[in-house]
Amino acid sequence: MTATSVARPARGTRRERAAPGLPGGRVRSGTGRLRRERVGYWFILPTVAFFVVFLAYPLIRSFYISLHSWPGFGPEKWVGFRNFSAMFKDQVWRQSLVNTLIFTAATTVITTALAMVVAAVLKAGWRFGVVFRVAIFIPALLSLVVSGTLWGLIYEPSFGILDQFLRSVGLHELSTSWLSNSHTVLPSIIVVSIWQSVGFFMLIFYAGLQDIDPELYEAARIDGASVVSQFRHVTVPMLRTVTSIVVTLNLINGLKTFDVIYVMTGGGPDHASDSLTTYLYSLAFGGQVAGAIPLIGYATAIGVLVLVLAVIIVSAQLAISARRRVTA
């Protein structure tokens, strides 16, 4: 017998080669498994191809561009990390970063809290609960571009209904040009964003509330807990997982917010409402200001930083949520 013949395993019958764990004693040969695995690769190929073409390559290419000075035409000029270091000397970038963080924090905290409270109130069984639920959800059906345009008209100081209302009830001193006042412009946009999104997150909380065991409330009531105490000690803890999802979505939405700001103010006045994304857009495409020479390299560097920022903040939030779940 040759060495080769010794090394070769006996072929045996199909039943003899049956894998121990397979139901019905079905047989799986090595080549069969390989064939099945190959088929599996074919199945995931479209997803992998999509990922490579639309995510991986653009990410790598973006990082490459961020290391260059490039107006979008002509040769790219290598500048290393100069685009990144330039951000810290750029006053508008600093202002945009602060605006983004304020916008993200405000929309996350207010939207999450408001959506949870509204969902709990509606779940408590208002007579017109369905009507309110629909009314609160309707803004979520509109695009932010439409909402932004509508609210732009509402805030308009000369014929907008907000200032007209304030003046008609004698509150002249409160009427202002909401979108051109650098102190009121960001809060005004935050209000629109919350108005738009609270209905959607309310629905998520409402769905989460359906899973809370009614016996928990019954036990709390027997123990003499007030409605507020029930909300605080039963509802809020039981919605922790849902809350974590809502907070994560709000954080991501806040960090990448663009449309509502772009439509309402274009980042103005004088960058008072610019977020990182509207600022990078105006650098890359001139925004609504004709004639700006595109700074694609610098804008891409800001885009890369937004991605890094989002990963860090969302990871931190998820880690905190996970730790709370463990300690609870």
Place this chain on the structure above:
Amino acid sequence: MNNDTSHADDSHLLSRRNFLTAAAAASGAAVLGACGGGTGTASGGGSSHTGGGKTGKKATLEVWSWYTEDAPVWHYITSEFHDAYHNITVKPRTFGSLADYSPALESAVSGGSTPDIFAPATLALSYGESGIALDLKDAMGAHFLDGFFPSINKEYSANGKQYAIGWEAQMFGIFYNPDIMRQAGVDVPETWDDLISAAKTIKSKTGKVPVALNGNPSNNAADFFLPLITQASDDPNLVYQLDQQVGGKKWTDNYVVQAFEMLQRLQANHVFETGADAVTYDEALALFYTQKSAMLFFGSFIVPGLLTSAPKAFNKLYRVAPTPAWRPGGRHWGGNQAGAGWSVSAKSPNADAAVEFLKFIYEPARYALIMEKSSAMAATIAAAAKGKNPIVREMASWIKDNGCNHILFGVGSETAAGNAAAAVIGGKLTPQKAAAQIQTQVDQARHA
């Protein structure tokens, strides 16, 4: 001063029969002109075109712009051109606004698929010097460009080459509502001091906004501010020198500060509506045609906008006057040039056909007709003088003596000047700080 003009009718709407009749006449005139040895803008010969003519290779031309006022006319232009040049098909694509158009064009250029003919906006020189836009002086012949307003040829030229040709000229002025002016008992202002005085009277007697102005996006604030520099200095070259940073001129120049001081005075005297720095084009327009403002500061390209937005009665009501002067008897410098122009892709395999198409649409009679139908101001002196819209024709007559730069082509200039002007209108920057901010931002952009 009173510059009443009889008003435009709404005959801009086009019937196919009218257009084809007039276009046939235009073609006939062009043929006769060609037989006669060349006439002005349409007759210039190209330098070295090898294809794309009536017997040339097949070509499809992509034509991109944001010139919505021309959109209704395109169908007729392209079909008429196709009748004359069977081998060339023209595919026009009109974007809704410059804000929509800019990203699309920049992406196309970055991706190496520049349209054959495109509106370059203020990137004309950058594209030209990067080899993306063709030198049209060479391609179409210098003689072809003779009939254009000189200010328009100058804005698209650098180092003896011209990278775009003007399509729609523009001139800024004060549009006003005679009824409100009469009600307030004020005349059209001759100077800025007159305007400040009139504004107080308008506010006290009618409660209306004196002048509607839109500072969002901020390049509209620059449209108002930049001619003030020319007014303060009486030097029509100064803005160009500041823009290109030549002749030792810097944005901290005393005349720039004086222009900002005037802007600040106007803002402090409530000449504009509250929050003008955040008001958009549509909002300013609405203030004017809903008769909540007595005046509107804008360019001649607002005329097509009012025809489509404002009631017919209002289109017959409003009038226009030149931008107020710096001092009594001074020149009424106002923003001129052409924001709308055409470039040809230098890398297009159909560059010859593109040049042929441009010559076709600029044939004098045809071009005048297109401008008339879109109620736009023609970029050639002859066609502008023939314009049938009285408001547009009136404004065109100011260009020769009062037209000055208001579109900046230098790196970083337009954004920096617009931001600073909007900030002064919003009361957020002093004149000195605004001037210094422009220079700082321009320096940053030039070294980026």
